[in-house]
Amino acid sequence: MDKAEIKKRLNDIQSLPTLPPIVSKLNEMVADEEITAVKLGKVIEKDQVLTSKLLKMVNSSFFGFPQRISTVSNAIVLLGFNVIKTLIVTSSIFEVMQASDVGLFEHSLGCAAACGIIAKRRQIKNPEEVSTAGLIHDLGKIVLRSELPEEYEAIVTEAREKGRYMREVEKERIGIGHGEIGGMLARQWNLPERLVFPIEYHHKPEQAPDFKEIAAIVHFSDILIRAVGFGNGGDPWVPALDHNAWERIKLTKSQMKEIIAELDEKLLELQDFTLEIKVEG
Amino acid sequence: MQRIPIKLAKEGMVLAKDAVTPEGQVLCGVDTSLNEELIARLKRQGVLVISVQGHPVRMPGELSLSEKLKELDKRFSKVQNDPVLRALKHLLGEHLVVEEKGAEFLEKLKKGS
Ligand SMILES: [Fe+2]
Ligand SMILES: [Fe+2]
Numbered sequence: 001m002d003k004a005e006i007k008k009r010l011n012d013i014q015s016l017p018t019l020p021p022i023v024s025k026l027n028e029m030v031a032d033e034e035i036t037a038v039k040l041g042k043v044i045e046k047d048q049v050l051t052s053k054l055l056k057m058v059n060s061s062f063f064g065f066p067q068r069i070s071t072v073s074n075a076i077v078l079l080g081f082n083v084i085k086t087l088i089v090t091s092s093i094f095e096v097m098q099a100s101d102v103g104l105f106e107h108s109l110g111c112a113a114a115c116g117i118i119a120k121r122r123q124i125k126n127p128e129e130v131s132t133a134g135l136i137h138d139l140g141k142i143v144l145r146s147e148l149p150e151e152y153e154a155i156v157t158e159a160r161e162k163g164r165y166m167r168e169v170e171k172e173r174i175g176i177g178h179g180e181i182g183g184m185l186a187r188q189w190n191l192p193e194r195l196v197f198p199i200e201y202h203h204k205p206e207q208a209p210d211f212k213e214i215a216a217i218v219h220f221s222d223i224l225i226r227a228v229g230f231g232n233g234g235d236p237w238v239p240a241l242d243h244n245a246w247e248r249i250k251l252t253k254s255q256m257k258e259i260i261a262e263l264d265e266k267l268l269e270l271q272d273f274t275l276e277i278k279v280e281g
Numbered sequence: 282m283q284r285i286p287i288k289l290a291k292e293g294m295v296l297a298k299d300a301v302t303p304e305g306q307v308l309c310g311v312d313t314s315l316n317e318e319l320i321a322r323l324k325r326q327g328v329l330v331i332s333v334q335g336h337p338v339r340m341p342g343e344l345s346l347s348e349k350l351k352e353l354d355k356r357f358s359k360v361q362n363d364p365v366l367r368a369l370k371h372l373l374g375e376h377l378v379v380e381e382k383g384a385e386f387l388e389k390l391k392k393g394s
Contacts, residue, residue, distance in 0.1 A: 227369055229356055237359045241366055260376050268284050
């Protein structure tokens with residue numbers, strides 16, 4: 001199978017849950033400049049299942065808001081529409097992931113937590129957006145798994161047995177890496193470039209056409225969460241660090257120490273969160 | 282520090298964080314040393330998990346400290362020549378030691394070596 005064929009297959013993805021119809025409606029509404037968070041919230045709240053899922057996500061520890069967010073319109077005001085939209089778009093995908101690959105789910109949540117911690121320290125305007133980018137950075141792996149299950153299996157096995165990185169094996173076997181695949185999908189969903197680029201370039205953040213700082217944070221958070229050993233990102237190896245990206249977000253030893261301690265606490269809370277999900281089914 | 286389910290709490294353990302109910306009510310402050318009576322009260326009030334000092338309980342399937350350090354080494358095996366990541370690994374190793382044995386132990390270890 002060549003790259004063009006893969007791209008074609010990914011273009012009309014069948015086995016992934018389709019986008020909830022509410023998303024296109026929300027997109028239309030957002031295009032209208034008069035729209036308010038309250039109005040948007042009302043539309044979303046008509047769907048009770050979606051609302052409860054959404055509130056559970058926004059209240060989970062990787063966003064780390066001190067007070068409980070109890071309405072969708074509040075969530076929109078506090079987290080921004082990009083975040084809420086992404087959570088809606090990806091909610092069914094994360095459901096699939098929880099069931100089929102808890103390790104990758106935990107890797108994603110953990111990466112989101114690390115992104116949030118670093119973004120807040122760097123005083124990025126909307127740190128929740130960076131968390132969200134971290135949450136979906138390995139989207140491409142989920143797509144691969146559901147669209148090309150045999151290839152995915154072969155890639156994971158080869159990475160594990162030969163001690164190689166998954167993305168290298170992806171490139172060899174199917175000619176495209178999971179970053180690029182995730183980027184394609186995110187673009188297809190009309191997610192903003194602030195989210196698309198960090199996903200697409202999380203293994204080569206300096207090549208991102210824009211939002212290099214966010215890409216660098218996601219890149220390093222992915223490394224950090226693997227270094228800690230939380231969850232499972234496919235292969236067990238800490239990925240190579242891009243030193244130009246590191247220069248952008250460089251942390252001192254004592255800052256790093258604080259981040260490790262902060263992350264550790266968050267991960268304990270996250271474990272409770274994933275446990276809760278498992279219990280509730 | 283370790284987070285343990287309340288049913289594994291034992292007399293003599295020391296709280297590393299406030300004991301709180303799922304609703305967020307603080308029942309018992311950090312540094313409190315637990316006794317049977319206190320543990321019973323926390324259970325009664327609905328506390329599910331507490332954080333205690335050190336690492337008193339080995340959970341089923343949980344690795345020992347030396348195994349954890351070995352795993353850490355393994356995860357970093359493909360990036361051993363990167364000075365930034367080497368420093369990160371070092372910090373994570375220290376963090377694991379402190380979590381289980383406390384900060385004094387690490388200091389002693391550093392002086393000894
Ligand atoms: Fe990745
Ligand atoms: Fe990853």
